[in-house]
Amino acid sequence: AQTVTQSQPEMSVQEAETVTLSCTYDTSENNYYLFWYKQPPSRQMILVIRQETYKQQNATENRFSVNFQKAAKSFSLxxxxxxxxxxxxxxxxxxxxASKLTFGTGTRLQVTL
Amino acid sequence: DAGVTQSPTHLIKTRGQQVTLRCSPISGHKSVSWYQQVLGQGPQFIFQYYEKEERGRGNFPDRFSARQFPNYSSELNVNALLLGDSALYLCASSWIQGPTEAFFGQGTRLTVV
Known part of the structure; x- marks a missing residue:
């Protein structure tokens, strides 16, 4: 069974600054996908970025990028x-x-002025 | 194109009652999955349906059941409701079964009193 761990329950960042959210996972599979989803107070789960793990290049979507370290099973945003x-x-x-999504416990990000 | 739509958005039920939640996937998507999100936690996988067949089931009791219709819409049924069933129920659609991103509806907030 896969597990996903997010060790930062809450983070805060000032507007215009850069922040990194951490994620580690455990699996015995070799080919899989990793995702970051965003859930604002509106509840809608929104896909932020995805990483196909057979690709070596880290994914980037505008202001969002990932650091995927397959050997370390680490996937930070x-x-x-x-x-x-x-x-x-x-x-x-x-x-x-198994195609189902296994989620971590989440990180609450607050952006302040 | 319309995204994933779920109905109703909110629901209040009494312990012991039964509830049916509905989901329409993105046009062209053949896979629908259901997730339960308890307050403060990440979503937990309940079911996946692909081409009208159950393709995966999470660790939920038999009180939970689902089905997928020929138009790929889906229903989640929960019988004999318990207070602990109070949660946000999320439906996600994807165009294939297998490792891929899923797109979520806005969810149904179920409160059991």
Missing amino acids: KISDSQLGDTAMYFCAFSGT
């Missing part, structure tokens, strides 16, 4: 130029051959 609208819960998630 970097948010650059933080904006007030980035305030939300962020969940790291794993998808393997």
